Amino acid sequence: MCGRYTLFHSSNKVVDRFKTRQVEFDLTDRFNIAPSQLLAVVAEHAAIGETTRVLEPMKWGLVPSWVKDINTFKPFINARVETLSDKPSFRTAFARRRCLIPTDGFYEWMKTENGKVPMFIKVKSDGPFAFGGIYETWNSSDGDEMTTCAIITVPANNFMSEIHDRMPAIIRPEDEDAWLNPLEQNKALLLGMLRPYDDDQMYAHPVSSLVNSPSVDSVRLIDECTVEQALEKVKTVKPPREPKKRPVPEFDNGQLKLF
Numbered sequence: 001m002c003g004r005y006t007l008f009h010s011s012n013k014v015v016d017r018f019k020t021r022q023v024e025f026d027l028t029d030r031f032n033i034a035p036s037q038l039l040a041v042v043a044e045h046a047a048i049g050e051t052t053r054v055l056e057p058m059k060w061g062l063v064p065s066w067v068k069d070i071n072t073f074k075p076f077i078n079a080r081v082e083t084l085s086d087k088p089s090f091r092t093a094f095a096r097r098r099c100l101i102p103t104d105g106f107y108e109w110m111k112t113e114n115g116k117v118p119m120f121i122k123v124k125s126d127g128p129f130a131f132g133g134i135y136e137t138w139n140s141s142d143g144d145e146m147t148t149c150a151i152i153t154v155p156a157n158n159f160m161s162e163i164h165d166r167m168p169a170i171i172r173p174e175d176e177d178a179w180l181n182p183l184e185q186n187k188a189l190l191l192g193m194l195r196p197y198d199d200d201q202m203y204a205h206p207v208s209s210l211v212n213s214p215s216v217d218s219v220r221l222i223d224e225c226t227v228e229q230a231l232e233k234v235k236t237v238k239p240p241r242e243p244k245k246r247p248v249p250e251f252d253n254g255q256l257k258l259f
Contacts, residue, residue, distance in 0.1 A: 001078045002131070002151045002168040004211065005106035006031050006120075006222065007040060009128045014102050015055060017128050018042045018176070024056040031221045032107075034214035035060045035077040041149055042100040043135065044180040053180065058099075062150035063138045064089050070138065070146075079134055079150040081169060081194045085187055090150075093134035094190070098179055100130035100171060101151060105222065107211055110163040117230045118211045119163050120222050121204040123170065123197065132169040132179060132194055157196035163204060170197040206230035 008029040061075025105122035135149040
């Protein structure tokens with residue numbers, strides 16, 4: 001699965017890299033993006049005679065449009081490629097609402113005899129790359145609208161299999177235009193883009209267990225460390241609570257006002 005990732009390249013870099021014509025999301029450096037948070041997502045919307053590519057916010061955790069009660073539904077943070085074209089929760093979005101999720105790298109936890117080691121994984125080329133995703137717009141009975149998305153996962157390549165048995169689907173640059181095109185309906189072509197990334201083009205290193213907490217979002221999270229250091233349980237220090245202020249008594253003509 002893929003449950004944490006980073007995006008810290010500048011807005012200009014992301015906009016140029018993915019050729020977006022509209023920007024509806026203010027990017028800030030993020031080093032620990034987690035499910036249920038808002039993501040910067042690239043999508044292409046078809047209008048009469050043309051399509052528009054937009055960088056827009058979507059909530060991480062896909063909610064299909066047919067869901068009645070969002071409070072009892074568990075959103076999908078990932079969509080397995082094996083069920084993408086057939087599962088009712090995914091198939092319509094796969095056919096019509098595909099997206100790119102820009103990133104600089106992602107985290108996965110490697111099992112060892114001594115515990116799980118958080119690893120930061122990226123592609124070797126400079127600049128941002130993109131996960132393949134799908135999205136849906138959910139409407140409440142009150143007319144509220146929420147756009148949600150999921151990251152597609154594929155079986156791990158040989159490199160990733162040392163860390164985890166699955167990995168996010170990384171869309172190759174030459175496939176991005178066709179992947180985003182809402183008019184592209186060739187299922188075999190689209191599924192062919194969702195294959196494990198090349199082993200020799202990926203890199204990984206251990207990082208601090210600070211990344212375990214979604215509340216920690218710092219450039220320190222991607223710093224390389226040893227496996228031994230990664231296994232250390234680091235306590236995250238929460239800011240102290242401000243003491244409750246007692247109400248200040250009011251005075252009127254030198255007398256305490258009780259009522």
